[in-house]
Amino acid sequence: MEDLARDFLGVELMSTEQLLGTGRAARKPTAVEDNEAAEFSARRAEAILNLRPRLEAEMSNLGVDYLFHEIELPLAGVLADMESEGVAIDVPYLKQMQEELGSQLAAIESEVEQVAGERFNLNAPQQLATVLFEKLRLPVGKRTKTGYSTDADTLEALRDKHPIVPLILDHRQLSKLKSTYVDALPQLVDPLSGRVHTSFGQASTATGRLASSNPNLMNIPIRTELGQRIRRAFKAGRPDHVMVSADYAQIELRIAAHLSGDPMLLDAFKAGQDIHTATAAAVFKVPIEAVDPGQRRLAKIANFGSIYGQGEYGLSQQLGITGDVAREFLGQYWSTYSKLREFLDDLRRQAREEGFVVSATGRRRAIPDLRSPNFQLRGAAERMAINFPMQSLAADIIKIAMVRLQREIEADQIEGRMLLQVHDELLFEVPRSELDQFAEKVPRIMTGAYELETGIEVEMKAGPNWADMKKLAVVRA
DNA sequence: TACTACCGCCAC
DNA sequence: AAACGTGGCGGTAGTA
Numbered sequence: 001m002e003d004l005a006r007d008f009l010g011v012e013l014m015s016t017e018q019l020l021g022t023g024r025a026a027r028k029p030t031a032v033e034d035n036e037a038a039e040f041s042a043r044r045a046e047a048i049l050n051l052r053p054r055l056e057a058e059m060s061n062l063g064v065d066y067l068f069h070e071i072e073l074p075l076a077g078v079l080a081d082m083e084s085e086g087v088a089i090d091v092p093y094l095k096q097m098q099e100e101l102g103s104q105l106a107a108i109e110s111e112v113e114q115v116a117g118e119r120f121n122l123n124a125p126q127q128l129a130t131v132l133f134e135k136l137r138l139p140v141g142k143r144t145k146t147g148y149s150t151d152a153d154t155l156e157a158l159r160d161k162h163p164i165v166p167l168i169l170d171h172r173q174l175s176k177l178k179s180t181y182v183d184a185l186p187q188l189v190d191p192l193s194g195r196v197h198t199s200f201g202q203a204s205t206a207t208g209r210l211a212s213s214n215p216n217l218m219n220i221p222i223r224t225e226l227g228q229r230i231r232r233a234f235k236a237g238r239p240d241h242v243m244v245s246a247d248y249a250q251i252e253l254r255i256a257a258h259l260s261g262d263p264m265l266l267d268a269f270k271a272g273q274d275i276h277t278a279t280a281a282a283v284f285k286v287p288i289e290a291v292d293p294g295q296r297r298l299a300k301i302a303n304f305g306s307i308y309g310q311g312e313y314g315l316s317q318q319l320g321i322t323g324d325v326a327r328e329f330l331g332q333y334w335s336t337y338s339k340l341r342e343f344l345d346d347l348r349r350q351a352r353e354e355g356f357v358v359s360a361t362g363r364r365r366a367i368p369d370l371r372s373p374n375f376q377l378r379g380a381a382e383r384m385a386i387n388f389p390m391q392s393l394a395a396d397i398i399k400i401a402m403v404r405l406q407r408e409i410e411a412d413q414i415e416g417r418m419l420l421q422v423h424d425e426l427l428f429e430v431p432r433s434e435l436d437q438f439a440e441k442v443p444r445i446m447t448g449a450y451e452l453e454t455g456i457e458v459e460m461k462a463g464p465n466w467a468d469m470k471k472l473a474v475v476r477a
Numbered sequence: 478t479a480c481t482a483c484c485g486c487c488a489c
Numbered sequence: 490a491a492a493c494g495t496g497g498c499g500g501t502a503g504t505a
Contacts, residue, residue: 124501125484144484151485176486179499201496209489209495216497219488227487252489308493317492376491387494391489395495423489423495 005047008054013047014040063362071361071399072202078406078418079200079210086195087217087419087429088237090465091186097229101178108171115164122171125150131164138162153317177221181230188215195237198420207388208363208395210421218422220466234466240432242462244416245469246442247425249457250275251397252390256307258452259360259389260343264336269454272476276300282336283329302333306340307390309383344386351385359392393450398424401449408441427466435462443475 005011019040020027032040059068113119116135120127129148132138138158142149152172158165188196201211212218220234221227236243253275257265268278273288280291280299291299298319305315316326334341351357356366365388369381398421405426406418416430416438426446430438443458450456457476463469 121501123499126501146483149484172485176499180487180497184499205495207495211496213497216488219486219497221487223487305493308495310493313492315493379492380494383494391495394489425489 001044001047004051004055009047009050011043011047013043062364064364067362067396071396071403074403075399076202078402079202081406082418082420083197083200085417085419085429086190086193086197087427088195088235089185089189090233090235091189094182094186094230094233097182097233098178101174101182105171105174105178108167108174112164112167112171115162115167122168123175128168132158132162132168136162136164138165173224173226177226177230181221185215185233200421205395206365206384208359208392208399209423210395212420217420222467228467232465232467235464236429238429238431241416241429242432242435242464243466243469244428244430244435244438244442244472245425245461245466246428246446247459248394248398248446249459249474251394251424251456252307253303254452254454254456255390255393256340256343257454259393260340261453262337262339262343265340266453276303279303279333279336283332298329302329306333306337306344307387309344309386347386347389348382351382357385357388359389359396361393361396363392363396365392394424397450397456398426398446401446402426404449405442405445408445412437430462439472443473444477447475447477 002013002015005013019032019036020029029037059065109119109122112122116131118131118135120131122128126147128150132150133140133148138161140148141154141157142151150168152169155165155169155172159169185196190197196215196217198212198217199214201213204211210218221230234243250269253265254269256262257269264282265275268275268282271278274296276296276299277288277291279302280286280295281288283299283302284291284295286295301318302315304310305318310318312323312326312330315321315330316323319326321329347357351367352370355368355370356364358364365384367381367384369377370385372378372381402418402421409416409418414434414437416428416434418426418428420427426442428438428442439460439462443460446458447456455476457474459474460472461469462472
């Protein structure tokens with residue numbers, strides 16, 4: 001509102017944050033004086049009234065009417081429902097983890113003190129760098145703007161050089177997960193509902209994805225054992241309910257195949273093959289059955305990297321292979337998916353000419369640096385342009401599904417609720433008695449949200465919490 | 478105490 | 490010199 005009023009009307013509006021304050025000094029909306037609230041609201045109301053015709057015209061000029069009226073506007077209500085519904089977390093369970101992790105951290109800290117010969121703050125990268133690279137004289141790897149880097153990649157390379165290094169890495173993981181999730185989440189439980197209520201940002205990403213904040217429920221750990229334990233705290237909060245999750249399988253890669261029309265990629269999806277195995281088979285020129293796990297891993301990383309604009313160097317770093325091997329592999333990769341390469345090249349070229357990109361639903365992204373003389377800025381801009389069509393269409397497909405799903409849930413007067421969206425996944429809390437209904441409804445609507453030449457695949461899971469879920473079905477359509 | 482820059486890292 | 494896109498956030502350190 002503040003930005004729009006400034007840009008279109010030349011009016012300065014007070015922000016809600018300015019009105020209420022932030023952090024410790026924040027006050028509740030009810031604490032605002034009547035005259036203050038009246039002026040705040042009246043100024044905003046006036047701005048809205050004057051903005052409307054300006055914005056309607058702007059949207060019409062830009063061709064984003066469909067996006068606005070058919071997707072974003074109805075979605076707003078769905079997101080409001082989800083925020084208000086909240087999700088249950090097991091607070092006593094997290095409190096217990098808090099203690100356990102606390103003593104594990106203390107134990108590591110003592111060990112580090114023994115090995116380093118001094119006590120220092122392991123959470124301070126600067127202090128850590130002094131100990132590692134000056135006191136212990138470990139070989140210096142990457143540097144940051146302000147000194148030695150101590151990031152995970154750097155430390156991983158030093159793992160066997162000194163016994164302190166694995167201790168630091170363990171400490172990092174524990175301390176990250178404890179402070180960000182185990183300590184923080186219980187404090188964010190709403191006393192009224194007994195659940196955590198995220199805020200979905202509907203207009204805070206450049207690609208049309210949602211964002212989640214206070215707390216961010218889109219980055220709950222899953223990868224490691226400890227991460228799984230944290231995720232386990234997100235549970236069905238009502239009697240005789242279960243968590244149901246539905247996620248799109250390789251949606252962005254399917255979109256890449258669809259938009260580029262690449263025959264190799266399309267065929268692999270149409271044949272229902274595991275896409276990464278199929279990629280490995282084609283690139284290494286071996287039969288599907290002969291693909292080994294290492295080859296599949298390489299192909300999987302290349303498949304993701306390609307739609308992010310990753311180059312040789314990035315691929316070699318991520319895989320821990322030499323630049324030569326990465327170059328050789330990418331050569332084979334792009335000759336396999338030559339139509340995809342053409343598509344991405346055209347995209348880059350057209351984006352550079354226009355200075356913006358447009359998605360299949362009309363979503364636009366302006367990328368001014370596409371014409372920058374600065375190699376680095378231009379490179380980053382081109383990668384944004386390359387990623388945009390896939391990421392943004394995927395975002396719109398799941399949004400369409402959410403709007404339709406919520407309509408059907410309301411129409412059928414179903415008890416089960418949509419709780420969260422995590423980019424390609426929807427999470428529901430469902431009465432056991434409605435499980436069959438959801439298992440039919442959700443994948444039907446999700447796969448039907450958009451027509452892709454590859455088809456769309458949705459995997460359904462259910463269980464007592466967000467970590468322990470069993471596969472219900474995989475639906476392709 | 479509040480704010481910001483920076484480093485680092487969680488997710489998709 | 491940098492090298493893979495989209496985010497949010499915790500902790501430290503410096504400053505107001």
